[in-house]
Amino acid sequence: MLTGAGRLTAQASVSQEVTGMYSLGIAGEEQMLTSELPGTFAERKNGYLVKGSFDVKASIEYTLDLFLRVSANTRTGSPYLALQLPETSASELSLGLDTAYARLHVLNGLGVISPPLEIYIQAGKFSQGADNLTVSRYGLEGASGMVKTSSSPAIALQIEKVFLGIDQFYLGTSSSLLFEAGTAGLLDEAVPRLYDTDGGLSNHGKPVLGEYAPQFFASLSLNRYVLPVGLLSGDISYAYNGAGIYSGHSLGGSVRFDAFLKKNVWFLPLAVHAGFSEKNIDVLARTTGTGALNATTDLRQALRLGVALGVQYASPIPAFTDLNPPPRIDAELTVAGAYSHIGHIYRDDLSMWGLSVDGRFMLARKFFLGAGLILPVLGEAVWSTREDVSTALDSYSHGFTTLQNLGWEAYAGFQVSGSARFTLGISQNRGLSMNYGLEGLQEGLVKYRQPGTEESEGLLQTFGVYALTSVRL
Numbered sequence: 001m002l003t004g005a006g007r008l009t010a011q012a013s014v015s016q017e018v019t020g021m022y023s024l025g026i027a028g029e030e031q032m033l034t035s036e037l038p039g040t041f042a043e044r045k046n047g048y049l050v051k052g053s054f055d056v057k058a059s060i061e062y063t064l065d066l067f068l069r070v071s072a073n074t075r076t077g078s079p080y081l082a083l084q085l086p087e088t089s090a091s092e093l094s095l096g097l098d099t100a101y102a103r104l105h106v107l108n109g110l111g112v113i114s115p116p117l118e119i120y121i122q123a124g125k126f127s128q129g130a131d132n133l134t135v136s137r138y139g140l141e142g143a144s145g146m147v148k149t150s151s152s153p154a155i156a157l158q159i160e161k162v163f164l165g166i167d168q169f170y171l172g173t174s175s176s177l178l179f180e181a182g183t184a185g186l187l188d189e190a191v192p193r194l195y196d197t198d199g200g201l202s203n204h205g206k207p208v209l210g211e212y213a214p215q216f217f218a219s220l221s222l223n224r225y226v227l228p229v230g231l232l233s234g235d236i237s238y239a240y241n242g243a244g245i246y247s248g249h250s251l252g253g254s255v256r257f258d259a260f261l262k263k264n265v266w267f268l269p270l271a272v273h274a275g276f277s278e279k280n281i282d283v284l285a286r287t288t289g290t291g292a293l294n295a296t297t298d299l300r301q302a303l304r305l306g307v308a309l310g311v312q313y314a315s316p317i318p319a320f321t322d323l324n325p326p327p328r329i330d331a332e333l334t335v336a337g338a339y340s341h342i343g344h345i346y347r348d349d350l351s352m353w354g355l356s357v358d359g360r361f362m363l364a365r366k367f368f369l370g371a372g373l374i375l376p377v378l379g380e381a382v383w384s385t386r387e388d389v390s391t392a393l394d395s396y397s398h399g400f401t402t403l404q405n406l407g408w409e410a411y412a413g414f415q416v417s418g419s420a421r422f423t424l425g426i427s428q429n430r431g432l433s434m435n436y437g438l439e440g441l442q443e444g445l446v447k448y449r450q451p452g453t454e455e456s457e458g459l460l461q462t463f464g465v466y467a468l469t470s471v472r473l
Contacts, residue, residue, distance in 0.1 A: 011058060011059040011060065011061075012056070012057065012058040012059075013056075013057045013058075014054075014055065014056050014057075015054075015055045015057075015472065015473060016052065016053070016054050016055070016472070016473050017052065017053050017055075017470070017471070017472040017473075018050070018051070018052040018470070018471055019049070019050070019051050019052070019441075019468065019469070019470040019471075020048075020049070020050045020468070020469050020470075021047075021048065021049045021050075021440070021441050021444040021466055021467070021468040021469075022046070022047070022048050022444070022466065022467050023046060023047040023048070023440075023444055023445050023446070023464040023465065023466040023467075024046055024464055024465045024466070025041065025044075025045030025046050025047065025445075025446050025448070025463065025464045026045075026428075026463045026464055026465070027041055027045045027446075027448040027463060028451070030449075030451070031448040031449045031450070031451060032448070032449070033448070033449055033455060034455060035455075037079035038076075038077035038078060038079055038087070038088070038089055038090040039075075039076045039077040039078040039079060039088070039090060039443075039446060039447055040079060040446065040447045040448070040460070041446050041447065041448040041449070044446065045446050045448065045464075046446065046464075047076040047444045047445045047446040047464065048074070048075065048076055048444055049073075049074075049075040049076065049441050049443045049444030050073070050074045050075070051071065051072065051073045051074075051075070052071065052072050052073075053069055053070070053071045053072075053098070054069070054070045054071075055067070055068070055069050056068040056069075061108075062105060062108055063104070063105050063108045063109045064102060064103070064104055064105070064109075065102070065103040065105070066101075066102055066103075067099060067100070067101055067102075067103070067124075068097075068099070068100050069097075069098045069099040069100070070095070070096070070097055070098070071095075071096060071098045072093065072094065072095045072096075073091055073093075073094045074091055074092055074093050074094070075088065075090065075091055075443045075444060076090060076443065076444055076445070076446055077089050077090035077091065077443065078442060078443060078447065079293070079294075079447070080285070080287065080289060080293060080294035081285065081434075081458075081460065082282060082285065082296075083282060083284040083285055083342070083350075083383075083432060084284070084285055084431060084432050084434055084435060084460075085285055085434055085435055085442065085447075086282075086285050086286060086287030086435070087287065087289060087291075087293075087294040088443050097125065098151055099124070099125060099126045099127075099151060100124050100125045100126075101122050101123060101124025101125065101126045102122070102123060102124055103120050103121070103122040103123075103158075104120060104121045104122075105118065105119075105120060106119040106120065106121060107119055116161075117159055117160065117161050118158075118159070118160040118161075118162065119157075119158070119159050119160075120157070120158040120159075120160070121155070121156075121157060121158075122155065122156045122157075122158060122182070123154070123155045123156075123185075124153070124154070125151060125152060125153055125154070126151060126154055126156075127148060127149050127150055127151040127152070127154075128148060128149050128154070128156060128180065128182050128217040128219070129145075129147065129148030129149070129217075129237070130144040130145070130147040130148060130219060130235055130237035130252045130253075130254070131144075131219075131221050131233070131235035131237075131254065132144055132145050132254060132273075133233055133234070133235060133254040133255065133256035133271055133273075134254075134256075134271060134273075134308065134336075135256065135269045135270070135271040135308040135309070135310045135334050135336070136308045136310070136334040136335075136336035136356055136358055137334070137358045137360065137370070137372065137438050138336065138356045138358055138372055138374050138436045138437075138438065139336075139436070140306065140308070140336045140337070140338050140354055140355075140356040140374060140376070140436065141271055141273050141306030141307055141308040141336040141337065141338055142254075142273055142306060143252055143254070143273035143274055143275030143283075143304040143305060143306050143338070144235070144237060144252020144253065144254055144273060144274075144275040145252075145275075145283075145286050146242070146243050146250065146252075146275070146277060146281050146283050146286055146288075147237045147238070147239045147242060147250045147251065147252035147275060147277075148217070148237075148239060148242055148243055149182070149184065149215060149217045149239060149242050149243070149244070150242075150243060150244030152184055152185070152190070152244070153184065153185035153186065154182050154183065154184050154185055155182060155183065155185060156180055156181065156182030156183075156217075157180065157181050157182070158178065158179070158180040159178070159179045159180075160176055160177070160178045160179075161176060161177045161178075162174050162175075162176045163175045163176060163177075163225070167226060168225070168226050169226075170224065170226050170231065173224065175222070175223055175224045175225045175226055176222075176223045177220075177221070177222050177223075177225075178219075178220070178221050178223070179218075179219070179220050180217075180218070180219055181216070181217065181218040181219075182216070182217050182218075183214065183215060183216050183217070184214070184215040186212075187214060188212065188213070188214045189212040189214075190212065190213065190214050190215035190241065191212065191213050191215055191241050191244065191245060191246050192207040192208070192211070192212055192213075192246065193207065193208045193211040193212055193213045193246050194206065194207055194208065194245075194246040194280065194290065194297060195208060196246065196248075196279055196280065196297070197345075204297070204298075204345075205280075205290060205295055205297030205298065206290070207290070213241050213246055214240065214241065215239075215240065215241045215242065216238075216239070216240040216241075217237070217238070217239045217240075217242060218237070218238050219235060219236065219237035219238070220235070220236055220237075221233075221234065221235040221236075221237075222234045222235070229259055229260055230257055230258050230259040230260050230267075230268075231257070231258040232255075232256075232257050233255070233256045233257075234253075234254070234255045234256070235252075235253060235254050235255075236251075236252070236253040237251070237252050237253070238250070238251050239251075243281055243288045244288060245280050245281065245288040245289075245290070245296075246279075246280060247277065247278060247279055247280045247281050247288065248278030248279050248280070249276075249278045250275075250276065250277045250278065250281065251275070251276045252273075252274065252275035252276070253273070253274050253275075254271060254272065254273040254274075255271065255272050256269065256270070256271045257269070257270050257271075258270075261311075264314065264316070264317065265313065265314060265315075265316050266311070266312070266313055267311070267312040267313075267314075268309070268310070268311055268312075269308075269309070269310045269312060269334075270307075270308070270309050270310075271306075271307065271308045271309075272306070272307050273304075273305065273306040273307070274304070274305050274306075275302075275303070275304045275305075276301075276302070276303055276304075277299075277301075277302040278300070278301065279297075279299065279300050279301070280296055280297045280299060281296060281299060281302065282296040282299055283302045283304055283340070283342070284340060284342070284376075284432065284435070285435060286435065298344050298345045298346060298347075299342065299343065299344055300343035300344060300345060301341075301343035302340070302341070302342050302343060303340070303341040304338065304339070304340045304341075305338065305339045305340075306336065306337065306338040306339070307336070307337055307338075308334055308335065308336035308337070309334070309335055309336075310332055310333060310334035310335070311332065311333055311334075312330075312331070312332040313329070313330065313331045313332070314328075314329075314330050315327075315328045315329045315330070327363055327364040328363075328364055328365055329361075329362070329363060330360075330361070330362040330365065331359075331360070331361045331362070332359060332360050333357075333358075333359040334356075334357070334358055334359070335355075335356070335357050336355070336356045336357075337353070337354065337355050337356075338353070338354040338355075338376075339351070339352070339353055339354075340352050340354070342383075344383075346385055346386060346389045346393060346394035346396075347383055347384060347385050347386060347389075347394065347396060348382075348383070348384055348385075348386055350381055350382075350383045351381065352376070352377045352378075352381045352400065352432075353377070353378045353379070354374075354375060354376040354377060354378065354432075355374075355375045355378060356372065356373065356374040356375065356436075357372060357373050357374075358370065358371070358372030358373075358374075358438060359371060359372070365415075365418070366414050366415060366416070367412075367413075367414050368412065368413055368414070368415065369410075369411065369412040369413075370410070370411055370412075370438060370439070371408075371409065371410040371411070371438075372408065372409050372438050373406075373407070373408045374406070374407040374408070374429075374433050374436050375402055375405070375406055375407075375433075376405050376407075376431075376432035376433050376436070377400045377401070377402060377405050377432055378402055379401075379402060380399055380400065380401045380402070381399070381400045382397065382398070382399045382400075383396070383397070383398050383399075383400065384396060384397035384398070385397065398458065400431065400432060403430075404430055404431050404450065404459055405430050405431035405432040405433055406430055406433060407427070407428065407429035407430060407433030407434070407436060408427070408428055408429075409425060409426070409427035409428075409429075409437065409438045409439070409440055410425060410426055410427075411423050411424065411425030411426075411427075411438060411439045411440070412424060412425070413425075413439075413468075419471065419472045419473065420469075420470065420471040420472070421468075421469070421470050422467075422468070422469050423439045423466075423467070423468040423469075424465075424466075424467055425438075425439050425440055425465070425466050425468070426464070426465045426466070427440040427445070427462065427463070427464065427466070428461065428462065428463040429442070429445075429461060429462045429463075430450060430459070430460075430461040431450075431459060431460065431461070434447065434460065434461065434462055439466075439468055440466050440468070441468070442462065444466065445462040445464055445466070446462065446464070447460045447461070447462055448460065448461055448462070448463065449461075
């Protein structure tokens with residue numbers, strides 16, 4: 001027993017991460033809201049967010065992995081706004097067990113020496129999701145973020161091929177190919193089945209009593225495969241009743257290629273994304289919900305496409321004989337675009353084009369500054385009740401215009417040893433852009449009414465100066 005405990009201790013590691021953000025709101029008294037929704041300016045306009053995680057990893061003779069994550073949050077919160085924001089409750093302290101699982105190395109456990117593949121069986125409480133291989137810091141091009149399972153009791157099979165050749169070793173890691181498939185531990189009782197057709201106002205979107213549905217996830221991902229001209233990564237993922245709701249089929253894929261314009265100095269990253277969701281998922285707000293105030297159960301047949309192209313520069317590594325090299329410079333600039341087509345039971349289909357630009361400059365790997373502009377909708381898009389639907393069932397009309405949904409952000413700061421950073425920034429995000437940020441976090445910003453608008457118009461924004469500190473040990 002003592003020997004076993006010694007092995008476990010010798011192969012264990014602990015890590016912690018804490019992020020704190022505080023914002024000084026910029027808003028006039030006329031921008032207050034009368035309805036006291038979480039995270040909105042009904043009394044105070046300054047926001048906060050503190051979140052932390054405590055991870056424990058352990059391995060027994062490279063045969064069994066154990067992982068545990070405990071997290072805590074305290075935040076201003078946000079109300080659910082269709083296509084704009086996910087609901088996050090205002091919380092003074094929320095402590096929870098995010099993840100806890102054991103993973104068995106099957107071939108090592110069977111005594112196979114130098115196996116050609118790694119085969120794992122993982123069981124516990126965890127989530128699975130698509131690799132969202134974005135390039136832009138806004139992540140506007142991302143299309144598969146909701147192809148996932150919620151953190152719940154589950155079991156999964158993983159098969160991984162690590163390419164160990166020297167030609168596949170780049171910047172300290174080897175490329176790999178991973179297949180994984182999993183299902184909730186409750187199998188065919190993973191999520192409640194919902195009434196997903198009209199069925200009258202009283203039934204639509206509500207759970208069907210005593211009936212449940214299964215949840216599955218599968219993906220195939222390639223990680224940084226080294227080609228003579230660049231690095232190739234890709235992912236294709238499928239979820240059935242994913243995201244913790246009766247959502248039907250969801251499919252997403254992304255490809256990222258980092259071309260070598262000049263190896264280790266100039267890079268040209270390109271990402272292409274596509275995602276589809278059958279029902280009950282708000283892919284723009286990236287959330288699901290069945291409550292009266294945060295229901296996403298009217299949404300149908302969502303399609304999202306995205307592309308991003310960037311250019312990145314890193315100072316050449318100085319020669320060993322250079323005793324006084326110049327300060328290292330890192331810089332990047334990215335342009336991203338997205339197309340979204342959103343279906344709904346009672347409303348006309350909504351189509352939108354979006355665009356974002358962001359850049360970042362870093363000196364000596366310590367001091368950095370950056371900025372960005374995001375336009376989630378170009379022109380005007382109107383989302384309204386179909387003509388053939390009774391106003392008693394749904395009566396809605398909202399126009400999304402470019403200026404009412406524009407966002408921008410600028411920031412500067414410094415980091416220490418790559419594990420800690422401090423940032424001062426200012427951001428203003430309106431409407432559809434409120435769910436995006438560079439360094440600023442929307443959960444820590446209070447939401448106000450846009451200047452010169454009535455509360456009934458439902459035009460909200462965030463605007464504030466923020467300070468953010470993040471430390472990982």
